[in-house]
Amino acid sequence: MIAPSLTPELERLRTELLRPDRRLARPPLDPERLRRVRRAAHQIRLDAIEMTHAATCGHPGGPLGMAEMMATLFLEHLVLDPKNPSWPGRDRFVLSNGHTCAGLYSILSQLGFFPRTLLPTFRKLGSPLQGHPHLGELPGVEMATGSLGNGVSVAAGMALQAKASGMPVRIYASTSDGENQEGQPWEQATSSVHYDLDNLCLLLDWNNVQIDGHVEDVMSVGDLAAKWASFGWFVQKVDGHDVAAVHAALSRAKEEKGRPSMIVCKTTLGRGVSYMENNPKFHGTAPSDEEYAQALRELGPLPA
Numbered sequence: 001m002i003a004p005s006l007t008p009e010l011e012r013l014r015t016e017l018l019r020p021d022r023r024l025a026r027p028p029l030d031p032e033r034l035r036r037v038r039r040a041a042h043q044i045r046l047d048a049i050e051m052t053h054a055a056t057c058g059h060p061g062g063p064l065g066m067a068e069m070m071a072t073l074f075l076e077h078l079v080l081d082p083k084n085p086s087w088p089g090r091d092r093f094v095l096s097n098g099h100t101c102a103g104l105y106s107i108l109s110q111l112g113f114f115p116r117t118l119l120p121t122f123r124k125l126g127s128p129l130q131g132h133p134h135l136g137e138l139p140g141v142e143m144a145t146g147s148l149g150n151g152v153s154v155a156a157g158m159a160l161q162a163k164a165s166g167m168p169v170r171i172y173a174s175t176s177d178g179e180n181q182e183g184q185p186w187e188q189a190t191s192s193v194h195y196d197l198d199n200l201c202l203l204l205d206w207n208n209v210q211i212d213g214h215v216e217d218v219m220s221v222g223d224l225a226a227k228w229a230s231f232g233w234f235v236q237k238v239d240g241h242d243v244a245a246v247h248a249a250l251s252r253a254k255e256e257k258g259r260p261s262m263i264v265c266k267t268t269l270g271r272g273v274s275y276m277e278n279n280p281k282f283h284g285t286a287p288s289d290e291e292y293a294q295a296l297r298e299l300g301p302l303p304a
């Protein structure tokens with residue numbers, strides 16, 4: 001069962017989301033903020049399990065692995081207006097590894113971009129919550145993604161446009177180790193440095209898993225942190241499940257001038273559910289009824 005309503009604390013957060021000082025480097029999160037982000041990450045995991053189980057298809061592993069990355073970015077950094085999702089002054093987030101969209105849909109619903117009652121329609125015919133993000137149908141989705149490599153390039157284009165027009169907005173995109181096997185991210189890596197896109201920040205989900213197995217077996221991508229650094233990016237490497245560390249890296253990225261930022265987040269696919277963890281099967285397989293029950297038992301209810 002999808003929890004139907006927003007908690008009062010997330011209702012209060014809506015007003016915070018509009019504050020432009022969220023674009024500045026931020027102090028460490030106090031215990032209350034840490035708790036709030038971790039709670040939102042837990043909700044992402046519960047929602048991703050619910051959505052993929054109800055749909056009997058989809059990608060649960062990525063959203064579980066990226067839960068802290070997404071919750072930290074959306075709750076503490078992006079400047080957004082859920083009541084006016086196409087406000088030109090907003091920051092942008094592009095989910096370039098689009099198959100992990102159950103996590104994006106969860107956090108958008110938690111922030112009130114659309115009613116949480118839509119979540120159970122995930123992957124159903126006619127639903128705005130398609131198996132990959134669909135542009136123009138769902139508030140908060142900035143780009144249709146799923147064709148790996150495209151999203152990061154579009155994000156770079158958005159950053160270039162923002163710079164050219166003097167807009168103080170910041171552009172974020174997620175990417176993944178599997179996506180980094182494509183050629184397109186590396187063209188973007190070159191041009192973003194050429195154009196000094198210091199308003200662009202990528203978060204890489206480095207879990208060593210992709211559609212057909214472990215990345216190092218299918219096609220090793222080597223040391224991605226070193227590769228991005230060699231292209232001229234400001235690279236930070238963090239434990240992607242450590243909210244304080246992800247937050248600190250997102251803050252530090254804002255202070256880096258003259259070049260784009262890459263935050264390499266070491267994560268575990270399927271984090272929190274034992275049989276999903278680091279198991280390539282759960283890149284793109286929904287939990288069965290028994291697996292669903294076990295996942296909810298292992299994750300436990302939303303903490304207070």
Ligand SMILES: Cc1ncc(C[n+]2csc(CCOP(=O)(O)OP(=O)(O)O)c2C)c(N)n1
Binds near residue numbers: 179205211269
């Ligand atoms: C251009 C393109 N080629 C191939 C695919 C098929 N595909 C879908 S997901 C995926 C693997 C992506 O790896 P990653 O994002 O690391 O997966 P995860 O960690 O979420 O398991 C591939 C190859 C695609 N979506 N787009």
Ligand SMILES: [Mg+2]
Binds near residue numbers: 176178206207208210
């Ligand atoms: Mg991966």
